[in-house]
Amino acid sequence: MAFEIKQTPPELENDKLSLTSKILGPGRLVRMAERLRENNQQIPELNFCAISDEGMIGGIAYWPIQIGPTPALLLGPLIVNPLWQGKGVGRGLMATSLAAAEKLGHELVLLVGDLSYYSQSGFKIAPAGLNCPGPVDESRLLIYEIKPGIAAQLSGSVSAAR
Secondary structure (H helix, E strand, C coil): CCCEEEECCHHHHHHHHHHHHHHHCHHHHHCHHHHHHCCCCCCHHHCEEEEECCEEEEEEEEEEEEECCEEEEEEEEEEECHHHCCCCHHHHHHHHHHHHHHHCCCCEEEEECCHHHHHHHCCEECCCCCECCCCCCHHHEEEEECCCCHHHHCCCEEEECC
16 A cells, blocks of 8 residues: 655646545534634645545645744644554654755644654644634643744734744
8 A cells, every 4th residue: 555745736726625524524623723723824835635546545734833932833724534644654754854854944734633643753732822813722722942942932912834
């Protein structure tokens, strides 16, 4: 079961949206992360998909945000077709996109997710007290420091990039 990871070409964006809707359902639209995506533009250079002979089987996107005065990226959603889960698709998308983010000079990534999964890619719980645009379980608010130590300066409101 082979797959390839590549930047998502414009002609596959609808496939990615369909897969996202199928996997995450309409409930995703009321979550805190969705507030940060509203009226925001994903970063094309960090928009990746996983393709197999069956078509699109996964995808990942990033959005520009700020945590107080600190620029950051919002990761999400990360989606993988359930038939392909546990086969390295998500880890591959994470590794490829985080390396690309570092190459582009980004320093910090934020996401809402399961620590037991994302810690395998280096994520840890975000500092307490960040002011998010909606309810969020603080044990699921995670960060990845591309620039080591940057989390020490985090405080304030999490918002779409200005």
